[in-house]
Amino acid sequence: MAGSYPSPEVDFSAAWNLTPVSAGDWLVVAPTVITMIGGAVCLMARKNTNAQPKLGLIFLTLLVLANGGLLLRVLDKGVITMVMGSWLPPFGIAFTVDTLGATMSLIASVVALCAGMYGASSVGSTGRRYGFYPFLLLLMTGVCGAFLTGDIFNLYVWFEVLLISSYGLLVLGNDRPQLDGAVKYGILNLIGTNLFLIGTGLLYGILGTLNMADIAMKISQLDAPAHGTLATVAALYLLAFAMKAAAFPVNFWLPASYHTPNVVVSAVFAGLLTKVGVYALLRIFVMIMPASREYMADLIAVVAIATMIVGALGAIAQSEVRRALGYLVIAGIGSMLAGLAIGTPLAISGAIFYAVHSIIVMTALYMVAGVMQQMGGSYDLRKLGGLYAASPAFAAIFLILAFAVSGLPPFSGFWPKVMLVESAIVTGRTWVAVAILVGGFLTTIAMGRIWIYAFWRGGPEGTADGTAVALPATSKLLTPAAVWVPICILTALVIYFGIQPEGMFTLSAYGSIGNVDPSGYLNSVFGGAQ
Template sequence: MAGSSVSVDLSQAMTVTPVSAADWLVVAPSILTLLGGSLCLMTRKNTDAQPKVGLIFLLLLVLANIGLLARVLDQGVITMVMGNWLPPFGIAFTVDAMGATLSLIASIVALCAGIYGSATVGKTGRRYGFYPFLLLLMTGVSGAFLTGDIFNLYVWFEVLLISSYGLLVLGNDRIQLDGSVKYGILNLIGTNLFLIATGLLYGVFGTLNMADIAGKVAELNGGASGTLATIAALYLLAFAMKAAAFPVNFWLPASYHTPNVVVSAVFAGLLTKVGVYALIRVFVLLLPGARAYMAELISVIAIATMITGAMGALAQSEVRRLLGYLVIAGIGSMLAGVAVGSTLAISGAIFYAVHSIIVMTALYMAAGLMGLLGGSYQLRELGGLYAASPAFAALFLVLGFAVSGLPPFSGFWPKIMLVDAAFGDGRVWLASAILLSGFLTTLAMGRVWIYAFWRGGPEGTADGTATARVVASASAGSPALWLPLGVLTALVVFFGLQPEWMLQLASRGASGVIEPLGYLRSVFGGM
């Protein structure tokens, strides 16, 4: 009847109560980085202002993530849905302990990279977008860690990949273009596989909300059907490419040594870890039955990734290439946690991801200092760095111990957790591979320290003679280089000597994805 009105209960489909101001912390990381990237882009011709604007927003990002993690630890899993539409209709940001922890560590690393870049990225690099690309990269990284929608995980992957392409070619050298082609092709293939798998998943469940998918999979007793196993296999291949797992890891050592060393540091610290995070989120939260079905395959991939990464590092004579292989070896250790799938194993994988983000970023920054002090990245051309800077030699030794998993530094605890979990699950070969990988990594890092720091000069010179060359680069003494490196090394020491806080965070994060009742309640209320 014309003019009549029908009463509609919007509370069944939409949130009608005001959103708490504190809940805006859920989207603050993405909003801050988008705003900061836009301002940097608008002021790109003012190369002196670029670092200031970029660092202000990176600092705000760290503060926002601290507040977000504190709220998650206090309130539990937090969900915010776009447009007030209730799940599964609205696009959800759902933040648990694992996502909030990784987002905070990633923001700290990005701030350190921004400070380091202020000394290593020249005016040309600033003009062509180092700080806008860095901030937009963090938009994608933060979004990936905080989203509760599987399709939007794909979208945030695209955001960070587009930004990473810009950072990779910054400088326009021939070797950078060569590395970017290899990087781009493999990631393009992985992205398409990700999208295909997500389309198939939507076809099966009719939803893209992670909590909704997890609930429906639970109704299927874990989802071990052939259809879901096929979808899981596509996700495994896609995320293995992005995480640089065997046998689709050859793009990483072929590309990570090509850009400015601060770009390599950000890539080594963050990009592959987003791939590992996606594996944990999809295989443990969404498709636990498929994970159990494919556990043996994931174990084989983990072992091959660890051993090939560590042996590749031993074979390298260029420091940045060597570090690229160590990134790969660390990915294998995290995959070992996914293969076992217990609370202890996933806790170890999360702790190891935090450790790897910090230590690999710091090692690439240290490699940049080695290049400035020694005038080369080739081990045969380096030497005498201990005499040039004993403090730097000690710092590099700490990082070498940490990446090898030796006490008393951050890499020791997650490796112990992963080995314990593997033995507890009866996977002796997996535990042995973790220990062997650590031993080979120790040899590789010891070789770097002996060649670059301990001996008196480059190859062909007598130790302690005047012919031992050390290039005293003026920029090598910049506080902008030493401050971020010192902060990251201090975190490595802190998490090694005082691991309780990170152990608790990792355990809470693992429990949240293995037993996702709190995750589902956050999204769907008391249902």
């Protein structure tokens, strides 16, 4: 009988990791677990609109703590890998966390916490009922998952999670402009996502693996005939992530959509979503496909320069504050792509530092724009004026952020631009260095124009010169602490990273070197067996 035969002994040691996971390594999955549970709890409590901000802020605070602990553990232990189901790589779905991923995840969670605070005041009961905090937490699930995953297909999955959540945030309020912006946003991101998926399918067909470390190893061992197909994959990835990062010429969806939702949603989008695209470009073209990056370096440099200049000129041309800020998001993406194009460890380090800076400063600027609208009653520069007279302290905050986004000292945007310019000159790409400086100059003009129109002049368009017009009663800065606390936190970070940049120098250098020379990443995944 069949039951009479003894069961064969199976040795799982070749396929499974039978060693218990240390308690500290559970921090690898903690960010995604916390946000999933938090989103579910907030969704179940959606009818209790007063409890929504409290619940959301509790889980966002836990997220910051988990990401902070994860970064400290990575700095102490090196790259950490956890594979789902105990399967050994490359068979299992891996989370692999290095300094770059942990740093980006921590900064993203700090920005999300600030957005949660700001939303406690700016998002009304209707927005809370229809899911602002669940969507925000699930957005962070996708963002943190993308930064922490070690599997290229699951990078696609986490992109889908954050995009689905972002659609919900974008249409929150159901106004006609929001729906119009959501359609443009959705169509372009759908195209980018499909290109990403096609490229991943081709890559799997060539290599038979989806693990990032395994892909990096096998690409380095490919025979010459396979490089033609690999170039196609690289081109698909470049176009897909350029769309998601809003790089020229596929950047037009961003200024058409980011000005339509609640300003706190715009702030989160400006700070985080495009940076996930930049992170993917750095991870794929620096660590996984370095030969393709070198081959496409001139093309990436041209795209970077065009993105910087078009973004800055677009900001100068706008009369609506949020549209102008949308173009400044695009201009900043150009600076990050310049670091990718140059490709040296210093340039990649500068791109990482600039990404962290941009996450903080663009989120803060959109929040400041919300206060400008509250004080002056409009986002239109033609209808604003006299904000300096209403609050010199608020004007000072705006000026700090304006200096930072322009790359002027002594604030956070100065140092990464120095790193990028230096690396461009050292490698003979003087034209890239000139473009970075010209882009910064044009950004200074754009921010100066907003300062003059909204803060310095006495009142809206048509006000006689030298006349100070009394602003509406709502402009007397009766803004709740829920708005001022996150703005002040982000502004303090901008000042700190400008005056004390050593910490970010170290983190960005570790992140750069770990991708240019991924031996530590590979050792973590395969235990030195490669």
